[in-house]
Amino acid sequence: MKIGLIGCGNIGKFVLQSVNINGLLPGSRIEGVYSRHYDHANQIASEFVTNAYSSVSDLLQSDIDLVIEAANIYVVKDYAPVILESGKDLLIISVGALAELAFYEQLRQLCQDKKTKIYLPSGAIGGLDVLKAAMSVGQLDSVSITTRKPPQALPGAPLDSESILFEGSASKAIALFPQNINVSIILSLVGLGADKTNVKIISDPGVAKNSHCIEAAGSFGRLKLQVENDPMPNNPKTSFLAALSVLSTLKSRNEFIQVG
Ligand SMILES: NC(=O)C1=CN([C@@H]2O[C@H](COP(=O)(O)OP(=O)(O)OC[C@H]3O[C@@H](n4cnc5c(N)ncnc54)[C@H](OP(=O)(O)O)[C@@H]3O)[C@@H](O)[C@H]2O)C=CC1
Numbered sequence: 627m628k629i630g631l632i633g634c635g636n637i638g639k640f641v642l643q644s645v646n647i648n649g650l651l652p653g654s655r656i657e658g659v660y661s662r663h664y665d666h667a668n669q670i671a672s673e674f675v676t677n678a679y680s681s682v683s684d685l686l687q688s689d690i691d692l693v694i695e696a697a698n699i700y701v702v703k704d705y706a707p708v709i710l711e712s713g714k715d716l717l718i719i720s721v722g723a724l725a726e727l728a729f730y731e732q733l734r735q736l737c738q739d740k741k742t743k744i745y746l747p748s749g750a751i752g753g754l755d756v757l758k759a760a761m762s763v764g765q766l767d768s769v770s771i772t773t774r775k776p777p778q779a780l781p782g783a784p785l786d787s788e789s790i791l792f793e794g795s796a797s798k799a800i801a802l803f804p805q806n807i808n809v810s811i812i813l814s815l816v817g818l819g820a821d822k823t824n825v826k827i828i829s830d831p832g833v834a835k836n837s838h839c840i841e842a843a844g845s846f847g848r849l850k851l852q853v854e855n856d857p858m859p860n861n862p863k864t865s866f867l868a869a870l871s872v873l874s875t876l877k878s879r880n881e882f883i884q885v886g
């Protein structure tokens with residue numbers, strides 16, 4: 627598999643290190659990178675033995691099968707349609723971009739027309755398999771996520787005391803915290819949708835990890851799952867598990883037997 631990468635931050639560099647340097651995806655390489663500043667892309671390209679591109683359209687004209695988005699939700703909104711129109715598959719980690727149904731439907735239609743695929747990693751959470759199975763007959767009654775992070779991982783959080791920064795729907799949460807609560811949108815996509823998925827965001831100076839507690843109930847029974855994630859070394863907002871989930875999604879794409 628020949629891969630293009632948009633965004634050379636924490637997750638982007640982890641994937642570059644894993645694939646191009648450590649060889650964790652045999653038969654695959656990241657052939658090109660694009661970032662906001664060409665100088666940065668160039669420096670990353672020499673560090674991780676790949677090519678730098680100065681525009682997404684140049685990256686798309688290169689010989690790649692799949693593009694990884696590891697930038698932000700605005701990049702997904704700007705470039706996802708053109709990536710799919712070019713016939714490339716697309717892996718999106720800033721899944722909050724798909725919160726609006728009209729955009730989701732536009733991308734789904736493009737995939738159908740162009741015979742391309744979108745891959746959405748599970749990111750910083752788990753439990754999606756349970757919700758998917760429950761929704762296969764449409765019998766899920768409630769889904770919620772409580773996210774607890776240290777204040778330095780959340781915008782506008784007080785540094786000295788625990789505080790609830792947000793309580794409400796996933797659609798409102800992602801609009802207010804576009805870099806912090808992508809997890810609520812992946813839950814929405816497999817479950818009840820962004821308006822019916824409940825979110826609580828807590829800033830807690832007493833914790834060092836990013837934790838997410840997912841609760842759901844339906845005809846299958848009940849789910850309660852808590853992940854306690856170590857943050858990425860250079861970006862406390864992002865959990866290491868999110869970067870790992872990108873790699874595992876790429877690995878599954880190469881597998882003949884699908885589990886889960
Ligand atoms: N689905 C999930 O569970 C999770 C999703 N995420 C999301 O993953 C994404 C990446 O996270 P992370 O790697 O930690 O973020 P970083 O901030 O470390 O990296 C983002 C990179 O994107 C680049 N970028 C910004 N704007 C553009 C643009 N217009 N075109 C190209 N590149 C651009 C930035 O460049 P520059 O350095 O110049 O600013 C930066 O290098 C974020 O949207 C984050 O919210 C994170 C955790 C969990």
Ligand SMILES: O=C([O-])CC(=O)C(=O)O
Pocket residue numbers: 749750804805806807808809810836855863864865866868
């Ligand atoms: O990494 C995390 O713990 C969650 C996160 O930032 C997001 O969902 O955007």
